[in-house]
Amino acid sequence: MDKATFRIWRGDANEADFVDYETEVSEGMVVLDAVHRIQAEQANDLAVRWNCKAGKCGSCSAEVNGNPKLMCMTRLNDIPLDQPVTVEPMRAFPLIKDLVTDVSWNFKVKEKMKPFTPRPPDAEDGTWRMEQEDIDHVQEFRKCIECFLCQDVCHVLREHHLHDEFIGPRFFVYAASLEMHPIDTENRLEELKDLDGIGYCNITKCCTNVCPEHITITDNAIIPLKERVVDQFYDPIKKLFRVFGG
Amino acid sequence: MASYETFDYDVLIIGAGGAGLRAAIEAATGDLKVGLVCKSLLGKAHTVMAEGGVAAALANVDERDSWRAHFADTMRGGQYLSNARMAELHAKESPDRVRELEAWGALFDRTQDGSILQRNFGGHQYPRLAHVGDRTGLEMIRALQDHGIHQGIEVHMENTITTLLKTGDRVSGAFGYEREKGRFKIFSAKAIVLATGGVGKAYKITSNSWEYTGDGHSLAYHAGAELIDMEFVQFHPTGMVWPPSVRGILVTEGVRGEGGILTNSEGNRFMFDDIPELYVNQTADSTEEGWLYTQGDREARRPPELLTRDHVARCIVREVHEGRGSPHGGVFLDIAWIKEKIPNAQEHIRRKLPSMYHQFKELADIDITEEPMEVGPTTHYIMGGIRVDADTQMTCVPGLFAAGECAAGLHGANRLGGNSLSDLLVFGKRAGEYAAQFAEENGAVPLEDSSVEEIAQHVLKPFDNPEGGENPYQIQSELQDKMQELVGIARSQESLTQALEEVQTLREKAENVHSIGNREYNSGWHTALDLDCLITVSEAIALAALERRASIGAHSRDDFPEKEEQGAGKYNTIVHKTEDNTMAIRREPVPELTEEYEQIIEEMG
Ligand SMILES: Cc1cc2nc3c(=O)[nH]c(=O)nc-3n(C[C@H](O)[C@H](O)[C@H](O)COP(=O)(O)OP(=O)(O)OC[C@H]3O[C@@H](n4cnc5c(N)ncnc54)[C@H](O)[C@@H]3O)c2cc1C
Numbered sequence: 089m090d091k092a093t094f095r096i097w098r099g100d101a102n103e104a105d106f107v108d109y110e111t112e113v114s115e116g117m118v119v120l121d122a123v124h125r126i127q128a129e130q131a132n133d134l135a136v137r138w139n140c141k142a143g144k145c146g147s148c149s150a151e152v153n154g155n156p157k158l159m160c161m162t163r164l165n166d167i168p169l170d171q172p173v174t175v176e177p178m179r180a181f182p183l184i185k186d187l188v189t190d191v192s193w194n195f196k197v198k199e200k201m202k203p204f205t206p207r208p209p210d211a212e213d214g215t216w217r218m219e220q221e222d223i224d225h226v227q228e229f230r231k232c233i234e235c236f237l238c239q240d241v242c243h244v245l246r247e248h249h250l251h252d253e254f255i256g257p258r259f260f261v262y263a264a265s266l267e268m269h270p271i272d273t274e275n276r277l278e279e280l281k282d283l284d285g286i287g288y289c290n291i292t293k294c295c296t297n298v299c300p301e302h303i304t305i306t307d308n309a310i311i312p313l314k315e316r317v318v319d320q321f322y323d324p325i326k327k328l329f330r331v332f333g334g
Numbered sequence: 335m336a337s338y339e340t341f342d343y344d345v346l347i348i349g350a351g352g353a354g355l356r357a358a359i360e361a362a363t364g365d366l367k368v369g370l371v372c373k374s375l376l377g378k379a380h381t382v383m384a385e386g387g388v389a390a391a392l393a394n395v396d397e398r399d400s401w402r403a404h405f406a407d408t409m410r411g412g413q414y415l416s417n418a419r420m421a422e423l424h425a426k427e428s429p430d431r432v433r434e435l436e437a438w439g440a441l442f443d444r445t446q447d448g449s450i451l452q453r454n455f456g457g458h459q460y461p462r463l464a465h466v467g468d469r470t471g472l473e474m475i476r477a478l479q480d481h482g483i484h485q486g487i488e489v490h491m492e493n494t495i496t497t498l499l500k501t502g503d504r505v506s507g508a509f510g511y512e513r514e515k516g517r518f519k520i521f522s523a524k525a526i527v528l529a530t531g532g533v534g535k536a537y538k539i540t541s542n543s544w545e546y547t548g549d550g551h552s553l554a555y556h557a558g559a560e561l562i563d564m565e566f567v568q569f570h571p572t573g574m575v576w577p578p579s580v581r582g583i584l585v586t587e588g589v590r591g592e593g594g595i596l597t598n599s600e601g602n603r604f605m606f607d608d609i610p611e612l613y614v615n616q617t618a619d620s621t622e623e624g625w626l627y628t629q630g631d632r633e634a635r636r637p638p639e640l641l642t643r644d645h646v647a648r649c650i651v652r653e654v655h656e657g658r659g660s661p662h663g664g665v666f667l668d669i670a671w672i673k674e675k676i677p678n679a680q681e682h683i684r685r686k687l688p689s690m691y692h693q694f695k696e697l698a699d700i701d702i703t704e705e706p707m708e709v710g711p712t713t714h715y716i717m718g719g720i721r722v723d724a725d726t727q728m729t730c731v732p733g734l735f736a737a738g739e740c741a742a743g744l745h746g747a748n749r750l751g752g753n754s755l756s757d758l759l760v761f762g763k764r765a766g767e768y769a770a771q772f773a774e775e776n777g778a779v780p781l782e783d784s785s786v787e788e789i790a791q792h793v794l795k796p797f798d799n800p801e802g803g804e805n806p807y808q809i810q811s812e813l814q815d816k817m818q819e820l821v822g823i824a825r826s827q828e829s830l831t832q833a834l835e836e837v838q839t840l841r842e843k844a845e846n847v848h849s850i851g852n853r854e855y856n857s858g859w860h861t862a863l864d865l866d867c868l869i870t871v872s873e874a875i876a877l878a879a880l881e882r883r884a885s886i887g888a889h890s891r892d893d894f895p896e897k898e899e900q901g902a903g904k905y906n907t908i909v910h911k912t913e914d915n916t917m918a919i920r921r922e923p924v925p926e927l928t929e930e931y932e933q934i935i936e937e938m939g
């Protein structure tokens with residue numbers, strides 16, 4: 089069997105550094121397999137999150153050779169093994185230990201957003217009628233597995249640390265899924281503008297590029313939301329209408 | 335003295351999958367204080383992985399469907415060992431539970447007229463599974479989570495419960511640790527709902543994650559509750575077999591529901607070779623009829639690929655054993671062939687089975703729209719579990735409830751696909767409702783402090799054990815090998831007796847596991863603690879499998895190929911803890927079906 093070296097970030101918030109581990113690699117292995125092998129054989133206390141091992145739960149986010157990835161979907165034959173493979177935690181979130189970061193901020197952000205609020209049911213049995221083509225784009229947003237890789241790469245969070253003023257791409261996707269939901273009645277545009285900081289996004293598309301679910305975050309969620317915000321708050325003609333239309 | 339934080343709740347829910355979340359939402363509808371604990375982050379429980387769909391007789395696609403048909407299918411699938419009352423409640427209530435998810439934001443795929451679309455699945459007579467492509471579980475858990483976070487439920491993520499606390503006969507709280515710092519937490523509660531999922535980690539080849547170590551089963555058992563029918567472990571017929579690192583990862587039955595066929599190395603559709611008597615009338619007798627069924631032809635009968643999972647898994651094992659397997663020890667599952675039948679087949683497959691498409695493309699370099707997949711059985715689900723009252727979901731321990739995969743009764747000897755997600759919703763709600771009622775009707779009981787200190791010591795033991803002690807991962811892996819080999823699809827008196835001995839040896843070894851490092855997010859320590867549960871459920875499974883001297887549903891004995899043991903009638907196996915701390919087993923006859931139930935079953939063919 090071949091061997092490869094994995095340079096894994098070890099330590100906690102106080103002190104941490106890379107540690108090299110050499111381990112056997114075999115056909116079809118993904119980075120998470122290698123990390124697990126190291127954990128089982130050489131470093132029992134290595135901290136790493138995972139659940140599904142199939143790209144469905146969004147637990148195993150990390151930075152592999154500097155690229156934000158799901159470790160369970162990153163195959164070793166796609167990365168050069170003649171040099172050490174670096175595996176680091178997501179850098180936009182505080183480190184707990186090794187590869188595990190404190191992502192609790194994300195859960196708090198969601199809790200503060202206005203929940204789904206449906207219109208009264210269309211049918212007597214309490215159900216609604218929706219055309220498939222009207223929900224296709226919302227279903228795209230609902231594919232999100234909350235891996236927070238998009239949050240990890242967004243410079244507004246990663247470099248500028250504007251966590252208090254900016255909810256990040258994941259939650260623009262969430263906002264879009266609610267705003268464009270055919271039976272939702274709530275309006276979230278004011279919050280998006282004032283509290284959620286949609287204006288900070290300068291459409292670099294880094295988030296879209298890393299999304300393992302291939303959600304077109306920028307084009308399909310953020311830009312349309314920005315347009316709606318502009319329409320509601322800045323479009324002078326519409327504003328006039330609102331004033332007179334009451 | 336170990337130190338700990340304490341929390342007081344009216345109702346404590348252990349587990350945040352579909353069952354736990356639904357229970358929590360229900361329990362929180364009044365003004366009770368509800369706590370929710372889970373081992374992973376919120377939204378990452380197994381439910382998120384469910385693919386194919388949730389079964390409910392909405393009758394949106396075929397108006398002939400009804401709760402009666404769903405009831406009859408569930409009973410037949412379970413080989414009539416299911417609790418009939420649970421099967422009735424499940425069939426009657428699941429449509430409302432599914433519709434309710436839409437009110438909380440879920441968006442299922444639609445029919446032409448804009449209502450919830452339903453698809454075919456094994457053992458269901460009509461297209462019955464509401465779904466979202468092949469990511470139904472994600473939709474479900476997200477809808478519950480996003481609704482749940484606004485209901486005033488206190489969530490403790492990444493916390494593991496190791497022990498239930500009792501005061502007298504009643505359950506009164508739970509002891510656990512939080513993963514981040516390894517600190518202890520004590521929860522007192524008037525009622526507790528277990529919703530901890532399954533046991534798949536007891537086996538080497540499994541579709542289940544690290545969380546599935548049978549915690550709820552073990553917690554309940556040690557608290558004095560009974561486990562029933564633990565021998566019925568579902569081996570899903572189609573897991574990935576290649577490459578080795580992904581062995582066991584699930585390939586949804588939805589592939590077959592959309593027209594996928596199983597073939598062997600000779601290119602033969604071997605599922606046509608053996609059709610069980612119970613299903614002869616419902617099964618297609620030509621490939622064309624099978625195809626028409628998957629395309630919604632109401633006159634057609636289902637292809638044999640959509641027979642129940644226990645049967646399909648056994649047929650696959652037979653093909654492999656008899657030398658007709660695929661290169662890596664599975665058989666072929668082919669959906670690409672449908673391009674002979676429909677235009678735009680490739681696009682159709684990618685739309686209907688997007689995550690399967692990606693899974694194979696990214697993990698195995700296989701394009702499922704072009705070539706067949708290689709598949710073989712994988713440990714998937716446990717039908718057996720904590721015995722509960724059908725209506726209230728309470729165990730025999732007052733104040734202790736269970737719902738979802740860790741509870742038992744609905745699925746009998748074999749679960750139909752899609753019947754788990756609906757189970758979670760129906761009985762999660764019921765458990766939440768009756769736990770809340772119990773909490774309202776019964777005051778708080780004080781915790782007994784003395785036991786807590788002892789528990790804390792036990793939990794810290796892996797650190798105190800001498801260095802050079804056992805490696806927890808090693809023991810886990812040995813256990814998985816033994817269970818796979820000795821308590822897998824084919825079992826015998828000999829293999830099971832040996833399994834019980836092996837489990838005993840591993841239990842002794844586990845006493846000496848040593849954890850390195852400190853208490854902070856220490857995966858090795860967590861694995862060491864999970865071993866307790868894993869070993870307990872492994873023993874229960876092997877013991878129950880030894881007790882059932884017959885081959886029925888998911889349980890096959892090489893030495894007892896008959897469906898029923900002579901003169902024994904239908905029975906459930908019941909595992910419980912004796913006063914001297916050993917595991918005992920007994921049988922109880924399955925209650926006779928009432929006339930009404932009999933009639934429904936007959937009528938629904
Ligand atoms: C890959 C896959 C696909 C599937 N597809 C389908 C499908 O299409 N249709 C269908 O009906 N079924 C399907 N199933 C089965 C179904 O998904 C599961 O049976 C179901 O989701 C179990 O739900 P649950 O709520 O009982 O438990 P889970 O969703 O597994 O949740 C268990 C919870 O308990 C917590 N927990 C466990 N132990 C402890 C402890 N000691 N302390 C604290 N918390 C604890 C966990 O952290 C977790 O939050 C599938 C299963 C798998 C694995």
Ligand code: SF4
Binds near residue numbers: 244290292
């Ligand atoms: S497009 Fe906007 S949200 Fe996405 S990474 Fe760039 S700045 Fe952040």
Ligand code: SF4
Binds near residue numbers: 146233234235302
């Ligand atoms: S939008 Fe994509 S990258 Fe962001 S959290 Fe969701 S799945 Fe992950």
Ligand code: FES
Binds near residue numbers: 137140144145146148
């Ligand atoms: S383990 Fe679930 S996404 Fe990687």
